[in-house]
Amino acid sequence: MKKKRLTVFASGSGSNFKALHQAVLENEIPASITALISDNPKAKAIEYAKYCGISTYILSPKDFSEEAAWCKSLEAVLADGIPDLIVLAGFLKKIPEPILSQYPKKIINIHPSLLPKYGGKGWYGKHVHRAVIQNRDSESGCTVHWVNNIYDGGPVIAQKRVPVYPDDTPESLAERVLREEHRLYPKVVKELLLK
Numbered sequence: 001m002k003k004k005r006l007t008v009f010a011s012g013s014g015s016n017f018k019a020l021h022q023a024v025l026e027n028e029i030p031a032s033i034t035a036l037i038s039d040n041p042k043a044k045a046i047e048y049a050k051y052c053g054i055s056t057y058i059l060s061p062k063d064f065s066e067e068a069a070w071c072k073s074l075e076a077v078l079a080d081g082i083p084d085l086i087v088l089a090g091f092l093k094k095i096p097e098p099i100l101s102q103y104p105k106k107i108i109n110i111h112p113s114l115l116p117k118y119g120g121k122g123w124y125g126k127h128v129h130r131a132v133i134q135n136r137d138s139e140s141g142c143t144v145h146w147v148n149n150i151y152d153g154g155p156v157i158a159q160k161r162v163p164v165y166p167d168d169t170p171e172s173l174a175e176r177v178l179r180e181e182h183r184l185y186p187k188v189v190k191e192l193l194l195k
């Protein structure tokens with residue numbers, strides 16, 4: 001079987017990217033990672049990608065005169081990689097519309113809440129976990145979903161729940177959720193590639 005190809009987008013620490021890459025190295029995910037795209041030159045994900053010899057592209061909208069030009073440069077990298085799946089792993093920019101329409105059912109994201117709760121513009125990282133604790137929710141978790149033109153609004157593919165404890169802080173809850181993200185994301189990517 002021809003090896004499948006993944007292109008990953010990440011803006012931050014890249015722990016999900018690392019978990020995916022580890023799963024690739026362990027042949028858990030039957031694919032190769034063709035490229036890492038980031039909008040943030042300081043992203044730890046870039047360091048890791050370079051260390052692993054994965055092609056790295058720093059493409060931030062603020063370095064382009066208009067969004068269309070940024071989009072064209074993303075399109076070129078994607079066209080080069082011919083990805084079977086585009087995996088957003090903590091990518092903080094919205095994927096431009098032309099890319100959404102060129103890659104239908106091929107772009108996924110992971111979010112640190114049980115969507116549709118705590119999803120949408122402005123809901124990320126500590127903001128999510130702080131609200132979960134303030135609202136005294138008894139459970140939280142993570143969601144893998146298809147990406148469409150609504151922030152965190154695409155159809156849900158899979159979720160994993162975790163308990164919220166009375167003495168949780170946003171940090172302790174984030175850690176518990178992130179640990180599950182690292183298990184869930186590779187599992188879902190594998191299942192989608194084998195479909």
Ligand code: GRF
Nearest residue numbers: 013014015016090110111112
């Ligand atoms: C994760 O919590 C993910 O759910 C969200 O952004 C965070 C990225 O973390 N979309 P990392 O960069 O993978 O460590």
